[in-house]
Amino acid sequence: MLRKFKITIDGKEYLVEMEEIGGVPQPVTPVPPVAAAAPIPEPQPAAPTPAPSAPVVSTGDTHGALEAPMPGTIFKILVNVGDTVKTNQPVMILEAMKMENEIVATQDGTVKAIHVSQGAMVNPGDPLLTIS
Secondary structure, eight states: OEEEEEEEETTEEEEEEEEOOSSOOOOOOOOOOOSOOOOOOOOOOOOOOOOOOSOOOOOSOOTTEEEOSSSEEEEEEOOOTTOEEOTTOEEEEEEETTEEEEEEOSSSEEEEEEOOOTTOEEOTTOEEEEEO
16 A cells, blocks of 8 residues: 655655555545655765875874774874974864864873874774874
8 A cells, every 4th residue: 555745854845655564554644745846866976085195194102192082084184293282272183974073182282293194094092193
């Protein structure tokens, strides 16, 4: 049995028909016809992953390093080795679950080492940079 439903997505109304498989039949409430439904937009291809823009700059010492809080990709590095940073100052952007997340300095200090490069994939606990 086909049932008609009117749904609204992003402010646009669509009239859909669905076939119920199994279950107890419910009475059908007539739905007034809706103007021609807009076609569902085709998904856009994902943006290409940026190539690493600079080599990783690291002293090899990761003691006291700022760590990745979640898995993701380093979208942008906002500081350089030798820069002075303040607590809560954004130091890089981590893209995770299609959202850009600011990674902020946890203390005042100077950036001693950057352990990742732009475009690098990281996991929770991976060292990102060292501030001392």
